[in-house]
Amino acid sequence: MSFKLRPEKIMVYVEATEKSIIAAYYAVCLAKWLNASLIAAYVVDIKTLKNLTKAKIFIELEEMDYEHDLEEDGKRYLNHVKELADNKNIGIEKFLLKGEVFKEVLNTVKENDVDLLIMGELEEPESRRDFYYNETELIFRKSPCPVLVVKEDNSAKTMYDNL
Amino acid sequence: MKISKLLSPELIKIGLNSYSKDAVIRELIEILEQNNLLNNPDEAFSAVMERELKQSTGLEAGVAVPHGKSNAVDELVGALAISNEGIDFDSLDGKPCHLFFLLIAPPHSAGQHVSALSNIAALILNKRFKRRIIEASTPEEAYAIIRQAENEDI
Structure with a gap:
């Protein structure tokens, strides 16, 4: 994937966290300034749910119940991000995906020719294990396009409010 | 979420006074209650028992991992109890349980x-x-073992 000086397609990776919303504020601002198109993607972590059933911590009914809950979380967060974009007259495409988180995100980046991925602040890694298994770390390190990590402070929200 | 971020020594109990599943869950709920993490202990107990049924x-x-969803908590909370002797918890292999991780969200x-x-x-x-954790003699030691296990390099 070639590096573009002015990204034309931006994707914001959304989790059910405040960090993702902060990333979304910045993504909307950047899409507006650069006249870029915007995608928001959330992944229902099916792999972990299946692993919990395999480990017998979940029963099958519970796996379905939690899948539904995660899907509802995803819809709620994606709708909120869409509202943020709509408020600033930015078109946005929502992707509610299911599967292994980092693989789904990276596939979406590739399939949609995304040239900038925006995500919320990452957890401080405490061991090499975190580097290898944390999904957001994997997205950050394995993304085929440049990644912009938005720091958790008020500046993205202030920029958005002033847009 | 890492268990070392969810728990603290205050949320770990070494040794249990109970000998039945209901009583163990009550004891775990009491740990949360003592740490002011529950709005409604009875509702939390019912949610966990509903799942056990x-x-x-x-x-x-x-190992036992009793868990449930309930409005009795404002955020995900957890407690750990350790019994060196082991307690009958109606486990899948029929053997006594030594580690009890309670989660309520x-x-x-x-x-x-x-x-x-x-x-x-x-x-x-x-x-x-x-x-190692089954042999821990204090909550602080048990917590350190969790932290070390979660952060050890591979």
């Missing part, structure tokens, strides 16, 4: 709940971790 969360090899906190359960699943696969 579907199938015991007493797994294999001495509010209804709209599925992501964190799943993440914490996944981290418990990873911990209990670690035989060295299990052997």
